[in-house]
Amino acid sequence: MKTSRITNYDPTLSVEENAANNNVTVAAIRSFIQAKGIDRSTDRQIYLYDKIKEYASQHPEEKAPRIAAGLGLSANTVRKYLKMQEQPRPKKKKIAVLNQIDKMKFISILNSQTDILKVILAIHRPQRDRFQCDLTAWKLGFYKNGLHKPTLCYDKFSSLLNNREIRDLEDFKTAWPDGSFDNIVIDLPCSVEMPATKSRFDVSTHFSSLDELCSEHEKMLRLAYRKLQTNGILVYKTMDFTFQNAPYWLSDAVLRMAKETGFELIDKFIYADPNQPKIDRRHTRFTSSVPAHAYFFVFRKQTQICYTL
Ligand SMILES: C[S@@+](CC[C@H](N)C(=O)[O-])C[C@H]1O[C@@H](n2cnc3c(N)ncnc32)[C@H](O)[C@@H]1O
DSSP: OOGGGOOOOOTTSOHHHHHHHHTSOHHHHHHHHHHHTBOHHHHHHHHHHHHHHHHHHHOTTOOHHHHHHHHTOOHHHHHHHHHOSSOOOOOTTOBOGGGHHHHHTTOSEESOHHHHHHHHHHHHOTTOSSOSEETTOTTOTTOOTTOOOOSEEEETTGGGSOOTTEEEHHHHHHHSOTTOEEEEEEOOOOOBOOGGGOOGGGGGTOBSSHHHHHHHHHHHHHHHHHHEEEEEEEEEEEOOEEETTEEEOHHHHHHHHHHHHTEEEEEEEEEEOTTSTTOOTTSSTTTTTOOSEEEEEEEEEOSSOOOOO
16 A cells, blocks of 8 residues: 555544545555654644643633543643643654644745645644634645644535535625634635636636636635634635736735735745646646646735725
């Protein structure tokens, strides 16, 4: 069994659960752990350390027995981790999957979208273990390798998906009052293809015209702005592309539209797709749809809209 088939290893789950999630044998997960030098016991300790410290910071009045009851742990375990000043470290020559994120906090170009989202969460919402809401959840491709699915998942084309976890985007618009959310994730299509080449399955990946693309991006930015609390964050994936043989700098247009909507850019990550590193955009059928990198912008909702003069 090739360990490369394991794309969704979650250090917080058992070996058996990881085998089931990755559709491989338990033995394959064990050899993956060995080949990568993963220190599972330290991962478990880091998991408990983070969980207990987070709970304690949210409930500053509570003592160990109450925290233990809240988390379903023993009071002694809680006391042990409360006393620790630093996150546990892996044994020599081993790695802990959970502390990789701390090292990645200093890197702004990554080749895993999941890692980018984990880093954004760790830097901008350290008290949370998942995003609250994804409005373009589709196949939930962002959420693997220990990044939990958001509490709420929506998609405009949820009816095409056979997944009851993903609700219709129309419901999001009516179910929540304005200012309900602390954080939202959006990943809209970032390319244009003429309707003639569009199949039923392409609805999730292209728009039919540049006007449609820009107006749909603007609508989603405005929707997110309305539903976010002041200072709430919007994580927005976007990319540039080639349209009618000319580059279209959608990332710049998104920055402009976001600012006009009332967002402030507070962070920026580049995703370099490891599968397309050398794509020659002049000679492939992907000319207008697959660039080799994308951006993850982190916007903060401001109290006042700042228009550029
Ligand atoms: C690139 S996919 C998102 C993939 C997703 N992040 C994942 O990991 O599976 C683009 C998403 O935008 C949604 N979408 C397409 N057109 C839209 C529109 N006009 N308004 C809102 N969402 C739209 C699609 O249904 C699809 O879920």
